[in-house]
Amino acid sequence: MKTKVYNSLRVKLGILAIVLIAIPIIVISFTYSRTVKEIIKNKYTESAIQSVYETGEKLDFVLKDVQEFSTVIISNNELLEMLNKEAAFKTEDFNRVLRGFITSRDDIEVIDLVLEDAYSYYSVGAKKISRMQRLNENLRESSGQPLWLPTNMEEIEILSGKFKKNYFTLARKIVDFNTLENYGFLMIDLEEVLLEQAYSGLLDHEDAEVFICDSQGYIISHPDKTKIGSTIQEEPYAKEVLADRFGHSYVQYNTSIGKVAIYSTIEVNGWKLIKTISTDYLYEEINRMQKYFIVGGIIYGLVIILYMLFFSIRYTEPMMRMMSVIKRVEQGDLKARTEIQSNDEVGQLGHSLNNMISEMENLIDKLVREEQEKKEVELEALHAQINPHFLYNTLNTIKWMAKIQGNNSISKAITALVKLLRISTNLGRDMISLEEEIDYVKNYIVIQKLRFSKSINIVYQIDENCMKLSVPKLILQPIVENSFIYGMEDEHHELNIELKAYIRENRLMIEVRDDGPGIEEAVLKNILTNATDKARFSKVGLNNVNQRIKIYCGNEYGLQIETELGIGTIVIVTLPINPM
Numbered sequence: 001m002k003t004k005v006y007n008s009l010r011v012k013l014g015i016l017a018i019v020l021i022a023i024p025i026i027v028i029s030f031t032y033s034r035t036v037k038e039i040i041k042n043k044y045t046e047s048a049i050q051s052v053y054e055t056g057e058k059l060d061f062v063l064k065d066v067q068e069f070s071t072v073i074i075s076n077n078e079l080l081e082m083l084n085k086e087a088a089f090k091t092e093d094f095n096r097v098l099r100g101f102i103t104s105r106d107d108i109e110v111i112d113l114v115l116e117d118a119y120s121y122y123s124v125g126a127k128k129i130s131r132m133q134r135l136n137e138n139l140r141e142s143s144g145q146p147l148w149l150p151t152n153m154e155e156i157e158i159l160s161g162k163f164k165k166n167y168f169t170l171a172r173k174i175v176d177f178n179t180l181e182n183y184g185f186l187m188i189d190l191e192e193v194l195l196e197q198a199y200s201g202l203l204d205h206e207d208a209e210v211f212i213c214d215s216q217g218y219i220i221s222h223p224d225k226t227k228i229g230s231t232i233q234e235e236p237y238a239k240e241v242l243a244d245r246f247g248h249s250y251v252q253y254n255t256s257i258g259k260v261a262i263y264s265t266i267e268v269n270g271w272k273l274i275k276t277i278s279t280d281y282l283y284e285e286i287n288r289m290q291k292y293f294i295v296g297g298i299i300y301g302l303v304i305i306l307y308m309l310f311f312s313i314r315y316t317e318p319m320m321r322m323m324s325v326i327k328r329v330e331q332g333d334l335k336a337r338t339e340i341q342s343n344d345e346v347g348q349l350g351h352s353l354n355n356m357i358s359e360m361e362n363l364i365d366k367l368v369r370e371e372q373e374k375k376e377v378e379l380e381a382l383h384a385q386i387n388p389h390f391l392y393n394t395l396n397t398i399k400w401m402a403k404i405q406g407n408n409s410i411s412k413a414i415t416a417l418v419k420l421l422r423i424s425t426n427l428g429r430d431m432i433s434l435e436e437e438i439d440y441v442k443n444y445i446v447i448q449k450l451r452f453s454k455s456i457n458i459v460y461q462i463d464e465n466c467m468k469l470s471v472p473k474l475i476l477q478p479i480v481e482n483s484f485i486y487g488m489e490d491e492h493h494e495l496n497i498e499l500k501a502y503i504r505e506n507r508l509m510i511e512v513r514d515d516g517p518g519i520e521e522a523v524l525k526n527i528l529t530n531a532t533d534k535a536r537f538s539k540v541g542l543n544n545v546n547q548r549i550k551i552y553c554g555n556e557y558g559l560q561i562e563t564e565l566g567i568g569t570i571v572i573v574t575l576p577i578n579p580m
Contacts, residue, residue: 146171433471
């Protein structure tokens with residue numbers, strides 16, 4: 001029967017390969033896209049946030065240090081005393097005290113002291129050409145806390161040259177905490193470049209932008225100085241960033257381009273350190289990994305498909321050869337064998353198939369041979385039937401003549417022989433009862449006792465349950481005859497024979513035991529084979545008996561011979577239990 005395409009093992013293996021490849025790749029790709037990539041993105045984003053946060057912490061430390069320094073200045077007793085008695089001191093005295101503070105710091109450019117009336121002005125540090133008035137309302141209404149003022153451009157004079165610099169300012173009201181009297185304002189100017197130097201390390205890509213703005217969105221520091229003072233209020237991320245007064249995080253915006261604003265709040269004054277960058281750069285490594293993953297998945301799929309094709313051909317080709325051999329065997333060709341090229345399970349299956357075919361061939365040959373042997377035995381019996389019938393009629397005539405003449409011995413012998421011939425000529429029955437077989441042996445003994453002059457003793461121990469069991473015809477007489485053949489070699493020794501029948505382990509067991517001289521080992525080896533001693537045995541000897549038992553009853557039944565020289569011989573017959 002031809003296998004349909006959809007039932008082909010190769011097609012099924014191909015479908016299985018596609019399923020095993022497609023499902024893992026789809027599941028892994030989906031999981032990667034929805035989960036793994038998101039986790040990696042978060043890790044990269046957190047790393048970028050952490051960098052901005054650490055920079056913000058550094059700026060916070062610097063600005064706090066300036067605030068603490070300003071506290072040292074406004075709490076200086078000498079300065080407070082000079083402010084309390086301003087008229088008693090000259091400008092040089094104020095400048096001297098302020099100069100003592102500024103020389104201890106490298107980051108402070110200018111220290112200005114503006115008294116309450118705003119007309120007295122003391123300054124140390126860089127020489128400003130123009131003094132911008134920065135006393136705004138918030139500063140005037142403050143109670144002494146530090147205030148950070150936006151960056152302003154100042155024109156300064158260094159040696160004979162004039163330069164413009166951007167300064168951001170820490171301003172605070174000077175208050176005597178004992179008398180709560182306001183003396184004026186302290187202004188500390190720091191160059192905006194200090195801020196830029198602090199966050200310059202975040203400028204790691206040409207698309208990146210880093211700057212600082214105040215809580216209102218006005219830019220305090222930027223690498224592009226023209227943007228200082230401008231506002232970020234119109235930026236898409238501004239609202240969310242400015243609304244978070246104390247935190248640090250990121251805002252993704254402008255998704256068509258893909259940009260992220262990462263920010264951190266400087267705690268000391270609420271300024272925002274902001275870094276904007278494209279997501280293409282931020283997730284550059286992730287996208288590269290994703291490309292590698294896709295390419296690797298394609299290569300993996302191709303390799304698996306090629307492997308499955310090789311696997312399919314490698315393991316289905318031997319099966320197809322075995323199918324071809326099986327079809328030839330179905331058609332009667334028992335010489336067909338499959339070629340074995342491996343030692344795996346498929347190879348073992350091929351070995352088993354070849355062994356099975358060989359065993360089938362042997363069994364068929366054996367059946368043919370046994371049937372042929374059986375026919376030969378039957379043909380031989382048919383050929384032998386003519387003489388026993390002629391002898392049977394002739395002996396009957398002689399028996400009645402002996403009786404008429406009064407010769408009882410001859411009559412008795414002929415009567416026993418006639419009974420023997422009656423059973424042997426009954427070819428219509430292959431199986432007789434054990435009782436009939438025993439009678440046959442008894443008649444044979446009668447004749448043998450008349451033939452031999454020495455004493456012959458035979459004892460029968462037959463279980464009554466065995467007498468009606470069916471046995472193959474003429475199996476005990478050749479065994480008893482074998483005892484006579486070997487037992488009569490010593491003419492001065494009487495022969496004792498014991499015939500037993502019993503049931504053991506659901507089998508009929510018959511033993512014929514004699515006390516003759518035993519059988520030599522060389523003869524014993526061939527006695528149950530075809531190579532019998534034809535000078536001593538006929539074809540109805542032990543070999544014939546053994547073969548007929550196996551033909552009629554099965555190979556597990558037959559004869560077993562035990563002998564010991566000088567002691568005797570035991571022949572054990574094993575038969576199935578079959579009632580008549």
